Amino acid sequence: MEMMSGAAMVVRALKDAGVKHVFGYPGGSVLDIYDALYVQDDVEHILVRHEQAAAHMADGYARSTGKTGTVLVTSGPGATNTLTGIATAYMDSIPMVVLSGQVPTMHIGEDAFQETDMIGCSRPIVKHSFLVKRAVDIPAAIAKAYHIANTGRPGPVVVDLPKDIVNPLEEHPYVFPENVQLRSYNPTLKGHSKQIKKAIDVIKGAKRPVMYVGGGAVACDASDAVTKFAEILGCPVTSTLMGLGAFSGVHEQSVGMLGMHGTFEANKTMHNADCIIALGARFDDRVTNNVAKFCPNATIVHVDIDPTSISKTIAAHVPVVGSIDVVLEQFFEKLEGFDSKAHKENLADWWQQINQWRAKKCLEYKLDNDQIKPQQVVQALYKHTQGDAFITSDVGQHQMFAALYYPFAKPRRWINSGGAGTMGFGFPAAMGVKIAHPDAVVACVTGDGSIQMNIQELATCLQYNIPVKIISINNRALGMVRQWQDMIYKGRHSHSYMDSLPDFVKLAEAYGHIGIQVDKPEELDDAMARCFAEKDRLVFMDIRVDQNEHVYPMQIKYGSMDDMRLSKTERT
Amino acid sequence: MRRILSVLMENEPGALSRLVGVFSQRGYNVDTLCVAPVDDGSLSRLTITTHGDDKAIEQMTKQMNKLIDVLKVSDLTDGPHIERELMLVKVATKHETARAEVKRNVDIFRAQIVDVSTNNYSIQIAGTSDKLDAFLESVSQIGEVIEASRSGVCGIARGDKALRP
Numbered sequence: 001m002e003m004m005s006g007a008a009m010v011v012r013a014l015k016d017a018g019v020k021h022v023f024g025y026p027g028g029s030v031l032d033i034y035d036a037l038y039v040q041d042d043v044e045h046i047l048v049r050h051e052q053a054a055a056h057m058a059d060g061y062a063r064s065t066g067k068t069g070t071v072l073v074t075s076g077p078g079a080t081n082t083l084t085g086i087a088t089a090y091m092d093s094i095p096m097v098v099l100s101g102q103v104p105t106m107h108i109g110e111d112a113f114q115e116t117d118m119i120g121c122s123r124p125i126v127k128h129s130f131l132v133k134r135a136v137d138i139p140a141a142i143a144k145a146y147h148i149a150n151t152g153r154p155g156p157v158v159v160d161l162p163k164d165i166v167n168p169l170e171e172h173p174y175v176f177p178e179n180v181q182l183r184s185y186n187p188t189l190k191g192h193s194k195q196i197k198k199a200i201d202v203i204k205g206a207k208r209p210v211m212y213v214g215g216g217a218v219a220c221d222a223s224d225a226v227t228k229f230a231e232i233l234g235c236p237v238t239s240t241l242m243g244l245g246a247f248s249g250v251h252e253q254s255v256g257m258l259g260m261h262g263t264f265e266a267n268k269t270m271h272n273a274d275c276i277i278a279l280g281a282r283f284d285d286r287v288t289n290n291v292a293k294f295c296p297n298a299t300i301v302h303v304d305i306d307p308t309s310i311s312k313t314i315a316a317h318v319p320v321v322g323s324i325d326v327v328l329e330q331f332f333e334k335l336e337g338f339d340s341k342a343h344k345e346n347l348a349d350w351w352q353q354i355n356q357w358r359a360k361k362c363l364e365y366k367l368d369n370d371q372i373k374p375q376q377v378v379q380a381l382y383k384h385t386q387g388d389a390f391i392t393s394d395v396g397q398h399q400m401f402a403a404l405y406y407p408f409a410k411p412r413r414w415i416n417s418g419g420a421g422t423m424g425f426g427f428p429a430a431m432g433v434k435i436a437h438p439d440a441v442v443a444c445v446t447g448d449g450s451i452q453m454n455i456q457e458l459a460t461c462l463q464y465n466i467p468v469k470i471i472s473i474n475n476r477a478l479g480m481v482r483q484w485q486d487m488i489y490k491g492r493h494s495h496s497y498m499d500s501l502p503d504f505v506k507l508a509e510a511y512g513h514i515g516i517q518v519d520k521p522e523e524l525d526d527a528m529a530r531c532f533a534e535k536d537r538l539v540f541m542d543i544r545v546d547q548n549e550h551v552y553p554m555q556i557k558y559g560s561m562d563d564m565r566l567s568k569t570e571r572t
Numbered sequence: 573m574r575r576i577l578s579v580l581m582e583n584e585p586g587a588l589s590r591l592v593g594v595f596s597q598r599g600y601n602v603d604t605l606c607v608a609p610v611d612d613g614s615l616s617r618l619t620i621t622t623h624g625d626d627k628a629i630e631q632m633t634k635q636m637n638k639l640i641d642v643l644k645v646s647d648l649t650d651g652p653h654i655e656r657e658l659m660l661v662k663v664a665t666k667h668e669t670a671r672a673e674v675k676r677n678v679d680i681f682r683a684q685i686v687d688v689s690t691n692n693y694s695i696q697i698a699g700t701s702d703k704l705d706a707f708l709e710s711v712s713q714i715g716e717v718i719e720a721s722r723s724g725v726c727g728i729a730r731g732d733k734a735l736r737p
Contacts, residue, residue, distance in 0.1 A: 119586055124597050128640040131585065148640060183737060184582055184643040308634040311627070 001173040006135035006166035007032035009174050010099065013142035015042040016176040019070050021061065021435055022046070023054035027074025028114060029101025032166045046435065046464055049456040051078050053428035055085020056454070059094050060429030061436045063415045064390055066221060068095040068150045069432065075101040076114030079160075080121060084422055086156045087125040091419025092242060093219055095150035097142075097157050098122075104164035105133055118160045127155030135165045139176040147180035152187030153306040154219055187305060191322035191330050199277075199301045199318045200334040204343070206275030206299070208350045209235040212258065215242030215418065216280015216304055222246070222325040223411040226279060229328050232335060234344035236354055238266040240281050241403055242418040249407030250387075255354065256407075259287040260555045261400045264362035264564060264572075267555070269354055271295055271562035278302045280324045283314040284419070293560035303327050362553050362566055363404055371546040372521050374398060374473045378405035381443060381471055384528040389441040390415065390433045394426035394450030397479035400551040402445040424453025430468040431457060441532065443469040448498050449478045458511035461538045469531055470508075470540045475547045476501060483550045487565075508540035517542045574603075575629050576648040576655055576727045578735050579618040579636060583609050587616065587641040594635045600624065604657070604701075604724030615643070615737060619726040621701075646735050648727045655727040659704045660686070661695050664716040673714045681707045692718060701725060 004012065010033050014022065022045045026034045037045050048054040051073045058069025069089075073079055079100035089096045103112040119129050128148045130141045138161070145157040191199075203209060211233070217226050223246050230237045230253055237247045238258040247254060256263035258270055270276065276298045281287070283302075288294045291313055302309075302316035303324060310319045320327055365375050378401045381391075391406055392415040393399040399416055408414045415433060417425040430444035451472050461468065475482075481496040505515030514537050518527045524543070531539040553564040556571065565571045581587050588607060595602050600622060607618040624632065629647065636645045648655070665671040674693055678685055681703065687694035697707055708717060729735070 120589070123586075123590060123593050129586070182640065185640050306638065308631065308638050312631060315627075 001175065003171040004174050005032070005036070005168045005171055006138055006161075007036040007168050009135065009138040009172070010142070010161065010166060011036045011040060011043060012174060013139045013176055014070065016139070017142060017146040018067070019043055022070045022072050023048055023057040023061075023432070024072030025051050025054060025074065025078060027078045027101060029075040029103060029163045030072060030161070032163070032168050033072065033099075033101070033161070035168065045072070047460065048428070049459050050454065051081035052085050052424065053454045053457045053460070055082040055096070055098065056088065056422075056425050056428035057432035057435070058096050059085060059089045059425075060392060060415055060432030062089070062094050062096055062432075063429070064412050064433040065436045066412065067436075068097055068146055071096065071098040073098070073100050074114065075103055075118070076116050078114075079118040080116055083121060083125065086122055086158070088417045088420040088422040088425055089156040090125045090127070092215060092417065093154050094156065095154035097145045097149050097159060099159050099161060102131070102160045102162040105162045106164065108162065118158060122158045125156070126158050127153075129158040129160065131160045131162075132165060133162070135167075135170065135172045138165065139174055143177045143180050144182065147182075148185065152185075153216075188321050189305070189323040189326045191303065191320040191327040193330075195318060195320045196327070196330045196334060199303075199320055200331060202275055202299050202301055202318055203233065203277060204338070207346065208273050209233060209275040209277060209347070210269050210273040211235055211237040211247070212240070212270065212276050212278045212281050213237060213243040213246050214240040214279065214281025217243055217246035217324045218411045219280065220305070220323045220325045221411070222280070222328060225325055225328040227251070229331060232338065232340050234340065234347055236269050236351075238262070238269060240287060240418070241416065243281060244403060244414045245408035245411040248409040250409050254407075255358070257403055258561070260289070261404065261551050261553065262555075263404070264360050264553050264566065265354060265357040267553070267561045267564060268357045271560055272353070273298045276300045278304070278316075279328075280304055282309040282312065285313070288314060289555045289561050289563065290558050295561060360566075365549075367521070368546060369521065372518065372524055372543060374401050374475065374545045374549050375405050376521065376524065377471065377473050377543050377545060378402050378445065380524050380528045381445065382406045384532050385441050385443065389413070389443050390430070390437065392416065392426045392430040392433060392442070392444045394444070394446040394453075395421045395423045396447050396450060397475075397483060397549075397551050398445050398447045398450075398473040400480075401473070404551075423450040427451060427454050427468070427470060428457050431461060431466045434466050434468050435464075441469070443471050445471045445473065447479060448472060448474040448476060448501055455507070458508065458513060458538070462512045465536070467534070467536050467538050470538070472504065472540065472542050473545050474501070474504070474542050475545050475549070477547055480551070482547075486550065504540055504542035508538070513538040513540055515540045515542065517544070519544045573625070574621060574623050574649070576653065576725060577620045577622065577633065577636070578646045578648050578727060579620065579642060580644040580735050580737060581616050581618065581639070582641040582643070583614055583616040584641055590639050590641060591618065591636060594639065595632075598631070598635060600628065600632050604722075606724035606726045611737070617735070619724070621725045643737050644735055646729070648729055651733065652730040653727050654730060655700055655725050656698050657701050657704055657725045658696070658698045658723040659707075659720055661697070661708065661711070661720040662692050662718040663695060663711050663714070664692050664718055666691065666715065670715045674711055677707070677710050677714065681710070683707060
């Protein structure tokens with residue numbers, strides 16, 4: 001049996017768990033682990049400038065690959081700084097393991113220097129957590145952490161490591177478990193056969209069906225199966241903010257994103273459907289609008305791996321607990337011999353109706369000769385990346401513009417903080433994506449507010465040469481807050497303006513990168529071309545846009561799904 | 573509606589705080605909570621009494637089941653079951669009449685006097701929560717109830733049904 005110190009075990013267990021990259025920041029409690037990292041080459045460590053960013057990087061890494069992201073931080077503030085990142089991953093079901101240092105076991109509870117109860121602090125926002133109290137338990141705890149993080153409904157797991165158990169002077173036997181078995185944790189992957197039959201009966205009988213696809217379909221890589229299912233049924237498909245790309249946004253059956261800022265046709269289709277097939281979506285408040293008025297005529301088939309997501313806000317008529325990929329295979333078996341052609345013919349009236357809604361062209365906007373429109377920036381980005389880049393975003397108007405004007409044809413290309421709505425997420429997430437996909441084009445769509453929440457990572461990008469593109473849609477304001485203030489607070493812009501913004505070009509240059517400022521609509525195309533021509537450099541695009549643009553459509557509070565404002569003057 | 577939920581979970585540090593956390597995080601009520609290790613000591617069994625409508629209870633059950641440490645959750649109130657609560661109560665017995673009257677109540681309720689001192693009796697009583705309430709009500713008419721400590725409800729299903737790992 002191999003003998004090694006606790007610190008060496010941590011690093012070795014990471015390697016044995018298949019970890020290639022760790023995002024972290026050293027400190028007192030984890031110095032021994034950092035020393036163990038120093039003497040090996042299997043696990044690469046990326047030194048961030050703030051621990052929150054480490055969590056977002058690991059998150060972006062995980063979202064773009066499906067692999068678990070890893071974070072290593074010290075105790076106390078190092079650990080608490082990751083909490084926003086952990087909450088972000090938790091809300092969007094992203095596999096992540098956070099290793100946090102802790103004060104020595106004999107000092108736990110004594111308010112020792114840099115002591116915080118990380119297990120307690122993180123409890124409501126983790127899938128699970130471990131406080132490891134003996135060195136010999138380290139490999140099993142880490143193996144379990146990775147198993148839990150990336151099976152079932154994925155999520156973040158915290159492993160708290162007191163300093164005394166990683167003491168480099170004490171050696172212990174190292175055994176990494178080949179299989180992890182937990183008697184209390186066995187996620188249901190396969191749908192119950194009775195429910196599968198019921199679901200298919202409902203789906204076959206539907207005259208106005210719609211597929212409502214969420215992040216769950218991305219998480220289990222069910223994109224191909226979702227597409228196949230949609231093509232068999234010939235029905236419209238709408239995606240949640242988290243589901244974009246699981247079903248191609250350029251597919252003829254796609255009606256785009258639904259919900260608060262969903263398209264007119266998506267929300268209309270949902271509201272008028274007689275059957276909603278929800279796949280890995282959770283009927284959250286940003287989708288349903290007023291639950292009492294939600295899709296009055298629809299029979300709801302809800303497939304989700306997490307039973308708590310089913311009938312939480314909207315009661316499902318046919319609940320199916322299982323993984324989307326597995327359940328769809330079960331659906332396919334039941335659909336053998338199904339007359340797809342005849343079924344599609346039956347949906348002709350439905351499609352005619354949907355095409356009328358599409359004809360509304362709800363995403364049209366007016367161009368301006370003097371000012372760049374934010375929508376225009378996203379469309380230019382689409383053009384210059386051939387619609388095939390990894391796009392991360394921060395939170396606000398730019399996020400919605402990116403979601404609406406950059407149709408994603410592939411899963412895992414759209415990376416945003418959907419559930420938590422974390423400003424400061426986009427840039428570090430883009431870095432995580434770029435590290436996972438060094439040859440891919442990675443752009444972060446952000447705003448002048450969000451980018452300043454983790455701008456310190458420009459230094460990390462220089463240190464490790466991470467050439468992401470920052471597309472900052474600068475409207476000198478917190479756009480979404482301002483929009484609500486325009487709409488609800490009679491235009492009283494309470495603290496939503498960004499006075500004294502830095503010179504972003506100089507800032508980028510100060511960190512050794514390229515900065516480009518764009519003011520005029522006619523300059524946008526060339527500037528974008530320049531940005532993406534600089535393949536090996538980080539380019540910060542500071543694009544000044546019209547401050548008064550709003551995101552439309554927008555659902556009207558307390559209304560049904562299809563109660564929407566379509567512009568500043570028009571509503572449904 | 574009042575419900576009795578029985579939970580079997582790993583007897584691990586932090587497991588209880590996670591379970592209780594679900595209740596506070598999601599705004600559910602805990603009326604009583606009774607917990608102790610069972611079987612080989614690697615498991616804990618909890619009984620929680622709570623109240624809520626069917627939808628809330630369904631979510632509660634699912635949310636508890638979702639915890640990694642939890643093996644099983646069962647709603648005892650779904651079927652025939654036995655529930656018991658234990659109470660220790662100290663009653664002042666300042667004069668002879670009070671002593672006799674409290675003793676008579678103890679007999680009627682099939683409780684037991686487990687400690688005696690000059691000024692009070694310590695009484696042990698087990699039964700449903702209603703019975704314990706009735707006993708408290710009754711003895712408080714006779715003498716001052718100095719203190720009472722209740723275990724919270726624990727329960728088990730009748731018949732063949734059982735909560736096992």
